[in-house]
Amino acid sequence: MLEITNLHARVAGKPILKGLTLHVRPGEVHAIMGPNGAGKSTLGHVLAGRDGYEVTAGTVHYLGEDLLALPPEQRAAKGVFLAFQYPVEIPGVNNTYFLKAALNAQRRFRGEPELDSMQFLKLTREKLKVLSISDELMHRAVNEGFSGGEKKRNEIFQMAVLEPRLAILDETDSGLDIDALKIVAEGVNRLRSPERGVIVITHYQRLLDYIIPDFVHVLADGRIVESGDRSLALELEAHGYSWIKERKLGAAA
Amino acid sequence: MSLTERLLAALPAAATASAAQARERFVEFGLPNSRVESWRYSALRGLESLDPTAADTAPFAAAQLDGLSGTLAALIGGSWQTMSALPPGLGLAIAPSAGLRAPSELALNMPADSASAFALLNLAGAAAGLDLIVDAPVLGIWGLSLQHETNGLLQVDNRIRVHSGGAITLLEHWTGADEAGGLLNTLLDIELETDSELTLIRVQELGSKAQAMQTTTVRCADRARFNLVTLELGGLWTRHDVSVDLNKAGASANVTGLVALQGRQHHDTQLALRHLAGAAQSRTLWKAVANQRARSVFNGLIRVAPGADLTEAHLKTANLLLSAHAEIDTKPELVIEADEVVCSHGATVGQLDDRALFYLRSRGIPEAQARQILTLAFGGEVLAAIADSSLRAALSARVNAHLPQTFAE
Numbered sequence: 001m002l003e004i005t006n007l008h009a010r011v012a013g014k015p016i017l018k019g020l021t022l023h024v025r026p027g028e029v030h031a032i033m034g035p036n037g038a039g040k041s042t043l044g045h046v047l048a049g050r051d052g053y054e055v056t057a058g059t060v061h062y063l064g065e066d067l068l069a070l071p072p073e074q075r076a077a078k079g080v081f082l083a084f085q086y087p088v089e090i091p092g093v094n095n096t097y098f099l100k101a102a103l104n105a106q107r108r109f110r111g112e113p114e115l116d117s118m119q120f121l122k123l124t125r126e127k128l129k130v131l132s133i134s135d136e137l138m139h140r141a142v143n144e145g146f147s148g149g150e151k152k153r154n155e156i157f158q159m160a161v162l163e164p165r166l167a168i169l170d171e172t173d174s175g176l177d178i179d180a181l182k183i184v185a186e187g188v189n190r191l192r193s194p195e196r197g198v199i200v201i202t203h204y205q206r207l208l209d210y211i212i213p214d215f216v217h218v219l220a221d222g223r224i225v226e227s228g229d230r231s232l233a234l235e236l237e238a239h240g241y242s243w244i245k246e247r248k249l250g251a252a253a
Numbered sequence: 254m255s256l257t258e259r260l261l262a263a264l265p266a267a268a269t270a271s272a273a274q275a276r277e278r279f280v281e282f283g284l285p286n287s288r289v290e291s292w293r294y295s296a297l298r299g300l301e302s303l304d305p306t307a308a309d310t311a312p313f314a315a316a317q318l319d320g321l322s323g324t325l326a327a328l329i330g331g332s333w334q335t336m337s338a339l340p341p342g343l344g345l346a347i348a349p350s351a352g353l354r355a356p357s358e359l360a361l362n363m364p365a366d367s368a369s370a371f372a373l374l375n376l377a378g379a380a381a382g383l384d385l386i387v388d389a390p391v392l393g394i395w396g397l398s399l400q401h402e403t404n405g406l407l408q409v410d411n412r413i414r415v416h417s418g419g420a421i422t423l424l425e426h427w428t429g430a431d432e433a434g435g436l437l438n439t440l441l442d443i444e445l446e447t448d449s450e451l452t453l454i455r456v457q458e459l460g461s462k463a464q465a466m467q468t469t470t471v472r473c474a475d476r477a478r479f480n481l482v483t484l485e486l487g488g489l490w491t492r493h494d495v496s497v498d499l500n501k502a503g504a505s506a507n508v509t510g511l512v513a514l515q516g517r518q519h520h521d522t523q524l525a526l527r528h529l530a531g532a533a534q535s536r537t538l539w540k541a542v543a544n545q546r547a548r549s550v551f552n553g554l555i556r557v558a559p560g561a562d563l564t565e566a567h568l569k570t571a572n573l574l575l576s577a578h579a580e581i582d583t584k585p586e587l588v589i590e591a592d593e594v595v596c597s598h599g600a601t602v603g604q605l606d607d608r609a610l611f612y613l614r615s616r617g618i619p620e621a622q623a624r625q626i627l628t629l630a631f632g633g634e635v636l637a638a639i640a641d642s643s644l645r646a647a648l649s650a651r652v653n654a655h656l657p658q659t660f661a662e
Binding site for chain 1: 613616626627630631
């Protein structure tokens with residue numbers, strides 16, 4: 001469903017992604033791990049369509065379509081969801097209002113009928129419970145004054161309501177305690193299905209104890225330098241990212 | 254004939270000595286030009302072609318606002334008409350004819366210069382006037398509907414007096430036909446006695462060609478509270494001069510304003526808060542949004558007179574520029590001549606937050622809608638000053654209707 005081929009991207013003139021290739025098929029969960037500065041967040045932003053990320057080479061096809069040609073809102077309507085590493089606070093915009101506007105905009109784009117307030121409330125009630133999000137949070141402004149954990153849970157809650165085909169989680173685990181981590185993982189696991197793909201971007205393997213990936217990739221210096229199954233994440237955890245570097249050097253020698 | 258001469262020719266003969274005096278002063282000082290500091294950004298160019306005697310437009314049917322307890326009176330076709338029955342504690346009188354009322358204190362205290370030319374012009378002969386007297390706390394939110402239906406000159410002179418212990422919430426709804434291109438020149442003089450309170454909500458939705466010069470003067474006695482929430486949304490060229498005198502200890506003023514302009518709309522508010530006695534408080538929040546080629550001007554002056562110790566005064570203005578061709582001129586001013594005061598002021602001018610815009614779009618909200626949501630959110634802080642939730646919802650919808658539908662240059 002997602003084919004990233006030889007992707008090169010720059011931020012403020014500086015090359016960050018330098019030939020990244022990754023294929024995600026429906027039903028798969030891919031974990032992308034890597035040291036700071038490897039380009040993990042850049043990948044998430046390029047896929048979601050953030051301005052200022054300049055693609056200089058390579059292609060991204062999503063469900064057979066050129067993803068990079070679409071504005072962010074159309075990518076979302078077609079099922080791409082990015083859970084932000086740093087969710088944005090939007091004073092003055094009510095959380096419920098925001099999510100209902102988003103869902104209905106997507107439905108409108110897809111030619112589906114919009115949900116009224118009652119239908120929307122029904123849809124969200126059960127999902128709030130799963131993610132232990134209080135009603136009170138829904139009446140506040142988007143992410144304003146939320147704790148770090150509340151922001152991340154709010155991201156996963158949005159994902160649960162919008163039901164994307166392809167979810168990209170950008171370091172959703174950072175700054176979470178173990179209870180919040182389990183709640184977030186539960187939200188992601190509920191979304192797993194044979195039609196959906198998930199990309200979990202993370203610095204630590206801890207999250208992967210709860211979201212079991214089908215594939216693990218190591219991103220370093222803008223490229224995927226190693227791919228494997230779950231055991232790769234465990235080895236990384238044991239040896240650190242320098243282990244990859246040394247192994248590459250060892251192989252070269 | 255010059256504009257000054259044409260305006261004078263359109264006035265009724267002075268009915269009282271004070272009207273005659275105002276007329277003399279108007280002749281003496283003349284109209285302001287851009288060399289007058291408070292008129293620097295508001296040129297009178299649009300008035301050059303005004304024919305003050307031009308006929309009215311066809312009657313205009315104003316939309317009703319939800320959330321009101323009732324409408325007390327309506328200014329229709331240039332004259333006041335009473336509407337619903339008066340609530341207990343409130344008296345209302347329609348001034349019998351132009352200029353026949355006793356002069357307001359305002360007339361006697363008008364600064365002697367061209368900056369107050371339009372107030373003098375009004376005092377020299379207004380066509381319509383309304384007096385509201387509040388004797389006791391009045392429940393509910395009471396409306397005054399004011400319609401601009403002239404292509405000429407319409408002058409209105411309204412007065413509100415809240416007696417000791419009285420309180421009321423009033424909403425002025427200014428509307429008018431889009432084809433009405435004349436000048437509306439209004440005065441509102443407010444006297445708040447000891448322990449009284451007035452909450453005045455102004456919703457300015459004049460027609461797209463309207464020109465309006467509005468002057469509001471307020472005097473607060475001991476512990477009197479004046480709350481102003483003003484929404485400047487309509488009209489082509491509009492200006493509001495507001496002066497609030499906190500004359501006695503414990504008086505307070507809360508001013509919140511939201512200006513939302515697009516196209517070639519021009520709005521200028523000149524606010525002067527004068528702390529003339531100690532231990533009085535004022536708090537001002539002013540927000541403006543300008544799109545396309547619109548221009549918003551705001552000057553917020555806080556003057557703390559000698560001896561007005563223990564004054565507390567805060568003024569904040571935040572502005573959103575949505576287009577490279579829009580203009581915002583905003584200036585907070587503090588003049589402090591007393592000791593032991595707590596005063597603050599701040600001004601910001603910015604654009605919509607890119608990160609917030611991307612966040613909304615990444616969730617599927619189209620760019621134009623995302624911009625509109627963020628722009629309304631910017632104004633939300635002003636609407637929050639409206640305590641009544643159904644009125645707040647109604648006004649929020651009105652503001653939304655005036656926000657730019659497009660964000661073109």
